[in-house]
Amino acid sequence: MASVDPQKVYDVVVVGGGPAGLMASLCLTTYGFNILHIDERPHPTTAGRADGIQPRTIEVLRNIGGVSNAPVPGGPIAGLSPIAGGGVAKKMISKGVRVYEVAFWDPTADQKLARTSRAPSCPEFIDVVDNYTLLLHQGLIEEAFLDEIEARRNLLRDPIPTPRSGIFRPYTLRDCRTLPSSDLLSSTHPVECVIEHGDSKAKHTIRSRYLLGCDGAKSHVRRCISGGEEGDGEWKGLITMQGEATDIVWGVLDARVKTNFPDIKYKCLIHSKSEGSIMIIPREANLVRFYVQLQSTEGGQIVSITRDKATLDICIARAKKIFEPFELEFGYVDWFSVYQIGQRIASQYTLDHRIILGGDATHTHSPQAGQGMNISMLDMYSLAWKLNLVIKGLGKPEILLPSYEHERRGVAEELLKFDGAYSRLFSGRGPDAKHLPGGVDAEKFIEMFKQNAFFTSGCGAIYFANELNALPGAKLLDGRHRRAFNPPGVKLVAGQRMTPGHVTRVADGNNVRLQQEVKMNGAFRIHIFAGDLRWTRPALEAFAAFIDSPDSFFERHRVSPGVPSSIVDGPAAVMNHDDHAKHTHTFNPFFTFLTIVGTHWYEWEIADLPSPLRLYRSQVYGDALFDHRVAEADTNAPLHRKFGIDMQKGAIVVVRPDSYVGAIVDLSEDGWLGLNDYFAGFLNVAPMKAKM
Amino acid sequence: MASVDPQKVYDVVVVGGGPAGLMASLCLTTYGFNILHIDERPHPTTAGRADGIQPRTIEVLRNIGGVSNAPVPGGPIAGLSPIAGGGVAKKMISKGVRVYEVAFWDPTADQKLARTSRAPSCPEFIDVVDNYTLLLHQGLIEEAFLDEIEARRNLLRDPIPTPRSGIFRPYTLRDCRTLPSSDLLSSTHPVECVIEHGDSKAKHTIRSRYLLGCDGAKSHVRRCISGGEEGDGEWKGLITMQGEATDIVWGVLDARVKTNFPDIKYKCLIHSKSEGSIMIIPREANLVRFYVQLQSTEGGQIVSITRDKATLDICIARAKKIFEPFELEFGYVDWFSVYQIGQRIASQYTLDHRIILGGDATHTHSPQAGQGMNISMLDMYSLAWKLNLVIKGLGKPEILLPSYEHERRGVAEELLKFDGAYSRLFSGRGPDAKHLPGGVDAEKFIEMFKQNAFFTSGCGAIYFANELNALPGAKLLDGRHRRAFNPPGVKLVAGQRMTPGHVTRVADGNNVRLQQEVKMNGAFRIHIFAGDLRWTRPALEAFAAFIDSPDSFFERHRVSPGVPSSIVDGPAAVMNHDDHAKHTHTFNPFFTFLTIVGTHWYEWEIADLPSPLRLYRSQVYGDALFDHRVAEADTNAPLHRKFGIDMQKGAIVVVRPDSYVGAIVDLSEDGWLGLNDYFAGFLNVAPMKAKM
Known part of the structure; x- marks a missing residue:
């Protein structure tokens, strides 16, 4: 090849x-x-x-x-x-x-280096499976x-x-x-x-x-x-890199070590009194990643070691110094590099x-x-x-x-913004990259670390109002159907990821993660939280009729037949043994429907749901699995409760192909007409010849 | 090759x-x-x-x-x-x-076939991860x-x-x-x-x-x-196969089907009124496993189809008949076989x-x-x-x-015993394999299915008192240290599997499944549930001293140096960066120690534990992770609570290399001397030349 x-x-x-x-x-x-x-x-x-x-x-x-x-x-x-x-x-x-916990080590009144604090990598308030x-x-x-x-x-x-x-x-x-x-x-x-x-x-x-x-x-x-x-x-060009570099130089290496430092298998943020800082991270194959601040003290003055002088030997020597009084013996070194702290954006x-x-x-x-x-x-x-x-x-x-x-x-x-402040503080510098008189402010640093956990977990990467995120500030939210968006009480937020939840897939009774049911396949995932069927059945039927009507987003935004949304799914993710059954619904690969019913799934059948929702057989769910984040252990529909969805009203949650919530609307005519406007904001109307 | x-x-x-x-x-x-x-x-x-x-x-x-x-x-x-x-x-x-749920289908007063009951494959009372x-x-x-x-x-x-x-x-x-x-x-x-x-x-x-x-x-x-x-x-030989065969013949096939039967992705136990029974099981690649009872009605009499006449075509025809009024169309057939019901044991x-x-x-x-x-x-x-x-x-x-x-x-x-009754009942026969006048007794069958879930999950495979299972009835339990065995309140049982629980591995802060921490490596897993260190520290120290003493089971039962217990572990599963530390403990590959402490793991260090327990660094655990089986959400040590272990006293749980509990004793001198007797019951005393 x-x-x-x-x-x-x-x-x-x-x-x-x-x-x-x-x-x-x-x-x-x-x-x-x-x-x-x-x-x-x-x-x-x-x-x-x-x-x-x-x-x-x-x-x-x-x-x-x-x-x-x-x-x-x-x-x-x-x-x-x-x-x-x-x-x-x-x-x-x-x-x-895996790193679940971070330890902070600092000089204290009576110890050269002591564990002064701990923090989970990903605190409990962040609702994420891994x-x-x-x-x-x-x-x-x-x-x-x-x-x-x-x-x-x-x-x-x-x-x-x-x-x-x-x-x-x-x-x-x-x-x-x-x-x-x-x-x-x-x-x-x-x-x-x-x-x-x-x-x-x-x-x-x-x-x-x-x-x-x-x-x-x-x-x-x-x-x-x-x-x-x-x-x-x-x-000098049309695109400039904005930001600045500092004189702060760090070495980074992956090595096997012997040590009596007890937290060698933790992510540790270690500040010595005057020798600089180290971060360690445990790694595969018993390696340890060391980030070592390269500075030395000359005549009472802290002096950075410049990039060209930063050798592996210097890096190892600095690491041993910062680790004192713990023993640290280096063995096999898998990788070594040096970098200078700076932040730039195009x-x-x-x-x-x-x-x-x-x-x-x-x-x-x-x-x-x-x-x-x-x-x-x-x-x-x-x-x-x-x-x-x-x-x-x-x-x-x-x-x-x-x-x-x-x-x-x-x-x-x-x-x-975070990295600029964090990396300077970790290096014992102020926002201006100048040396802080007292060295690292451990308390402030730990505080900053903890405050940024939501962002550093990746779960806090939030998108703001635009055509794709139906949030206040988006034009859509000034439109005809504005009242149907973001129903009060709902805890999911457009521009943020859909948080996880376990549900029962009714087609086969499997316990599954709703979030992971539709794999990345280019389709919008329309979640119909159907609440209590005693109340919501009329709305559900009206919504289903709407979907198959020529004026729905589902019918309006189609590409040429035969153009798939991706290679990993057929026209619909239908776990279907009854494809000889007659139905008129023609799947649109860019939309898929997931129906989550709050009424216990023993009490209804998939066949009871209106078409086309029931045609997405493998995407019909019961909501009756325990969730420790829902305080009331005997809640009927824990995920409805967790997401703040009214059981009498239900809601529709549109999740974009990247698993970000795009729009949340009432399960009502205003709601689905609002979705029509939402999709019309960035999708072309059929018949449009696909450009492929 | x-x-x-x-x-x-x-x-x-x-x-x-x-x-x-x-x-x-x-x-x-x-x-x-x-x-x-x-x-x-x-x-x-x-x-x-x-x-x-x-x-x-x-x-x-x-x-x-x-x-x-x-x-x-x-x-x-x-x-x-x-x-x-x-x-x-x-x-x-x-x-x-995966099959999480079983559905039962039977004839009812107004329907030829209806779902009459459901049951989880593995009911909630069975404490198992999968x-x-x-x-x-x-x-x-x-x-x-x-x-x-x-x-x-x-x-x-x-x-x-x-x-x-x-x-x-x-x-x-x-x-x-x-x-x-x-x-x-x-x-x-x-x-x-x-x-x-x-x-x-x-x-x-x-x-x-x-x-x-x-x-x-x-x-x-x-x-x-x-x-x-x-x-x-x-x-006729020295070993005879005891038991009996019946005239009940079933066909079994793996096929793709089209059907409007709603539970085709469930395990279903289906009884027709007079055409016999079927069991279906969903399978990989959209296959369905069919077990089809091969009988027909001739002149009002139910007649078994004999094994030599049972073709695939007959099997498919019977399946379609039993499925009525549901449509069932067979496509690709992956496998087909026929068997006759019987139970025999050597x-x-x-x-x-x-x-x-x-x-x-x-x-x-x-x-x-x-x-x-x-x-x-x-x-x-x-x-x-x-x-x-x-x-x-x-x-x-x-x-x-x-x-x-x-x-x-x-x-x-x-x-x-179970299979004999179950397979006959499922085939509409009595214990004597004779046809039951009313056909299948659905209620009795469903009852039997549910009652046997613990056994059929495999979790109910219980071993009785012998030298390996320190239960009442074993000679050991009449011995000197009998009072130390099976402390009151403890819910683990010798001769049964150790049930699961999540703990924090202190060496790296990872959330792990205690049950799966030591992989099958031929070693006995000595779990020291240390409870609250304020109370148990003296006992813990005495136990540790005992282990390294020449009279302990650990020292008595050794093989020649260099003979490992298996290929998958070194002498000890030690996640160790400090092997230059001095210690006198010589690992015995046939025993490994896991220490689970009830006191929150933020409040002590591995180094605080007595040697040799602390040398098994990677097997020291904190017990502070939520377990939904422990009713009190704010319990300090949920796993101690779940296992019924007294926080003031602790306990030692010996798990055999097959993850069955072998013995449970007090964390006391009587307890570990009892363990000495336990191991002496089936292990040789050193110095014994290994036969390898």
Whole structure:
């Protein structure tokens, strides 16, 4: 396969084979696109680098799931998803270690170093299933992506031949630009790029619909579109990197150690009295990640060790010093690097919504908060479903594409604000990066750590009002049906992830996680919380009739028959043995319905539900499973209670393909007409010829 | 590898490559033995056969775990177990489907067929993590075993070359016998067998320490040792198969169907008015397993269809008839078979404790209760750890080997009793297998089903008083320290599995399942429930001093240095970064200590615990995690509460290598002296030269 050459035309070119580029490739492959994915490194990462996966990222990876290429006895099953257990999340979890608790060590009145506080990685108030940070080296993370991309490429309808997992290496981007629309190809594939093989120097000119720059802090893509001279794109081009560097230098290494430090298997934030700070993180294979502040004291003055002088030996010596009085003996070292603390963000993520940047190409900061890789991956996760809608002709590009930067820049800015304060404080500096007279203010630091747990878990990455998030401030909320949005008492919030809950899948009686029932497949998930059927049955029937009427969002926003929303699901996730039954509903792959009934599921049948809801057989649920977050142990419908949904009224919760809540409306005519307006805000009306 | 020939001498010969034989091979390989494993089939199972894995079996498979052969950066880590995530349980779970609920369908006054009742597969009162039945065809189950055996063979110190996963096929056992002790080899390897290649007819004569007959209902091994003519071992040899067959014939098939029957994804027990009964079970790949009673009505009389006339077509026709008024259309059929209901048990499992039978070779019954494969696998799971102790010279063969039949026959007899009544009732027959005048007594049947849930989940497989189970009736309980056994209030019971509970592993703050912390490695797990340290510290210190004293069971029962208890753990499961610390404790691989402290783990340090308990760093736990089975939500130590352990007194719970509770004693001198007596009952006293 090494001899495969790139072709001339692709849907999307992805530049960069790190976590952001891999997430882009995995998602876009899932949506059925042919990707040209290049990386200038000859091989994937083998050690070190980013190593922390946060709870929300695990949740996302679980939602991406895993496909199985195993042959099915009796041949493929129409309408049955090839999504199987396992997948990227489980592969990573099986190889990594978990951090549930963080310990803070500081000098005290009578001890050189003592544990002064503890904090959970992910405090109880954050409602997330995997309530820990998962640690493993970046190579293992990349490997899980590469395996899954390979498995999904096998499901593409018309795959373009590629090397394994789709990555051409070593290939460098030499140029890229968006051409003016002059012919048929440039109307659909206006992006032109030139890539060069690292060894043979053979050049290829490629055309694509979009090009994604996931090529890191020194992004070639950014320089190409930004202009300016090589290496100076940060300050002279159209896109500038805003923010600042400090003189604070840290070393980072992965090593095996012997020590009598009791918390060596915890994430620890350690401040010595005058020798600087260390953060340690436990890692796979008995390794320990050390972040070591590189400073020394010369003549009573604290002096930073400059980047060029920071060797492994110095780093180890500093670590031993900071660990005193504990013994610390270094063995095998798996990886070593040095970095300088600074925070920068790109002034723009894109100039034309065709060549789009993400990940480290748009934001850089210190690694200690364990956020960079997570936010970079989620940048691409967030962009991919929007591209899917746009390329297939269903989404309005003028709304969806700008929403990428709107939503993700907000998160990156929040991160930079936190990281700037946190990394300086951890280094014993003030907001101006000047040395604090008393060294590290432990109390303030611990306070800051705890206050930011919601954000650092990833669960606090909140999106604000726009066409996709029906929140006060969005135009939609001034519209005709405004009163139907965000019913009082409901605790789910548009622009935030849907929180977890266990329900019973009525079709087979299985206990399942509602959140994970529909895997990432490009569809909007319309959750009908039906409450108590004694009260809600008329509304439920009216809603069902509405869905099948020509004026519903479901009928209005369709693409050409045969264009799927993704490769992982048939037209509907119907676990169906009765497909010889007659019905008129034609599935729309971009919408799927989940009906959660508060009345105990022993008291009604799926067949009692109005069509089309009952046709989504595998997505009808009973709500009667214990949830320890619901104080009243004998609540009939714990998830309705947890989400604050009125049992007499019910509610409709729209979850976007990225598992963010998009809109919450009453289960009433005003509610579903409101949803019509919501979807009309960013989706095209049929008949629209799909652009694929 | 196909050209590998069997060698002359093995530790154990295992005959039969089904689930029982595979379990024997997996466990014995884990304990470090070289196995000759033969199967007369040229290939593993590819479809159908046994398909239900019960909750207790999943628990056991999880405890066996999975090893990783992946290279470790920086080389192997002394004392760090190669046990990794995944393993047999997870592989099966990812491929199977789950049954949480059972539905009962019967004729009613106004409907030909209606759902008359429901029951959970595994009711809430059964405290088990995987509270469902897992369904997948036997070939997938075998495959998971074969993969894991292969991975473990790579960890053997001196592996004898074998084909993949250790199974020689097609090989038939031609003869086997135990030789009188006449030379050195026969004193250690007294078993001789002759095996023959299925194609070449080449014969090999093999010597081994033990031979296990896992070769099914028509066991060659049984016939060899039992004597009698071919095929008549059931009634004429030394070992007779006791019990009886009936004229009740059932067909069984795995198929894809289309139907409007609403519970097609449930386990359903369906009784028609006069056409017989059906059981359906959902299966992987959208298959449905059908058990179809084969009878017809001729001239008002119910007539059984005899086995020779039972074709697939008849089976399908009967199924459609019984399903009326529901539509049922058959598509792809994956597997089909016919069986006749009967229950038989071998009069003896062994004649000399050298050639030992298990699984279907010792007990056969109807498949509908979903028990056969489970109990067969657990037969071998149960035998293997006893063989491990005996072969390594630590266990007393005269106690341990007979305990296999004592414990497992009890379970098999319980099964046969249940199955006999259940399968007859389900077929509309009385205890005498005669037709009941009113057909199936639905109410009685449902009652019987529910009453037996504890047993059919596998969790109710209870062992009675013997040297291994310190229960009233055991000689030990008349001994000097009898008052220390089974402290009042404690809810764990010797001879039953240890029930689950979540705890915090103090070494790294991880939330873990206590039950699964020590994987199956041949060691006894000594759980010290330390209660409230304010009260128990003196007892804890005295116990720790006792352990390191020459008179403790820990010091008395040792094998030669260097003989491990298994391949999956070093001398102790110590997650240890401080092995340069000085200590005198020499680990004994056959015992491991788990200390569970009721005082909140923020209030003490591992270093505060007495040595040697603190040396088992990775097995020190805090008990502060919510458990919904403990009514009082704010209980300090929920697991102490759940297990009924007095916080002021603590307790010691010995769990056998098969995760059954062996003994429970006070945390007092009487208690640990009682444990000395307990272990002396079946273990040899050092210095004893290991027989390996």
